[in-house]
Amino acid sequence: MSTSDVAKRYFAALGAHDLDAAVACWEPGSVDRLVGQQDLIAPDGIRVYFGALYQAFPDFVLEVIDLTTYRNRSAVRWRATATFAGPGSFQGFAPTGARVELEGCDVVTVKDELIVRNDAYIDTGSLARQLGLLPATGSAAEERITKLTNARTRLRSQMQGSREEQIADGVWIVRGGFPVKVMNVYLIEDDGGVTVFDAGISDMTSAVAAAGARLGGIKRVVLGHADADHRGAAPGLGAPVYCHPAEQEAAQSPDSFRPYFDLNKLNWVGRVVLGRLLPVWDGGAVQIAGTVSEGDTVAGFRVVELPGHAPGLIGLFRDSDRLALVSDCFYTLNPQTGIKGAPRVPHPAFDPSSAWAGHADPVTGDVRSQLERAASAPVP
Secondary structure, eight states, X not given: OOHHHHHHHHHHHHHTTOXXXXXXXXXXXXXXXXXXXXXXXXXXXXXXXXXXXXXXXXXXXXXXXXXXXXXXEEEEEEEEEEEOOOSSOBTTBOOOOOEEEEEEEEEEEEETTEEEEEEEEEOHXXXXXXXXXXXXXXXHHHHHHHHHHHHHHHHHHHHHOOOOEEEETTEEEXXXXXXXXXXXXXXXXXXXXXXXXOOOOGGGHHHHHHHHHHTTOEEEEEOSOOOHHHHTTGGGSOSOEEEOGGGHHHHTOSOSSOTTOOGGGSOHHHHHHHHHHHHHHOOOOOOEEEXXXXXXXXXXXXXXXXXXXXXXXXXXXXXXTTEEEOTTXXXXXXXXXXXXXXXXXXXXXXXXXXXXOSSSOOEESSHHHXXXXXXXXXXX
């Protein structure tokens, strides 16, 4: 029996409501994929699905419009007509009495005279409109839904991230975080697409992905460091992710808190807010495709190691215009309140508890102040 004959036999059985004959066309365990909806596993999944369909649409008629076969695949264009009369429901909806007419296409794969795969393409939007589950095209109800959807899109944009803004030649920024957009993600022109530097918070995923698409596509993501509010969108951008070797373990960890964080050093507001928000901001563990280190080149920028706030903190520096993208090397806001202000170093809650040198004893206690005093002291 040819591939075409198997496809014709299967569709004839479906049109005749003959479930025994229909499932007999399938290799057990094979997948009938209703694209965008669900996968049915033969034979039971197919029997259950079409059995329910016939209960919901008792006068279901299936007609093959065209059939084209190449080797072991047949593309079958079909038309179905039916009345949603019941007594059965359809995908949880009670019968409406609506009359429907629908066209679709199945791509049937055959081996040893049995179907081993099917990919079914159905216009579910048209079906929903005909059943009365969605408003008719061009209707007042559809216009109201469109306006509501657009309003929701604008609100989501306000909450999740701004549209990209160019800040230098070949460099754009997407700002995110609600209500004050203080999370920065940078997109750098890179051979027809962009490299993303730092990945902000998880709520920014859609905004960053959309900006990347408008700029030619995201080729890779480079993390300034692996804190939750800088890796958040990375897992959802569909691009390889890179970081400094000292950040790889933290980037791939599911933990939103770094082991050395000491939130007790924050005031009570900072403890409560950051303690709750860091897991919300986090997109989860990131699979690292590779690492970058001091002197490497990323999209025309030179990698600069800036350890301190995080052991593998890096920045990017472009010699041509002296542009620096430095992640959390310093802040221009109060991390406990989100209020913008003069440049400041990161809060001690995220600093090392001790710093060991190559000789003699470690620096402990208030590591930051001691090293700041050392840095500002005259050379003896």
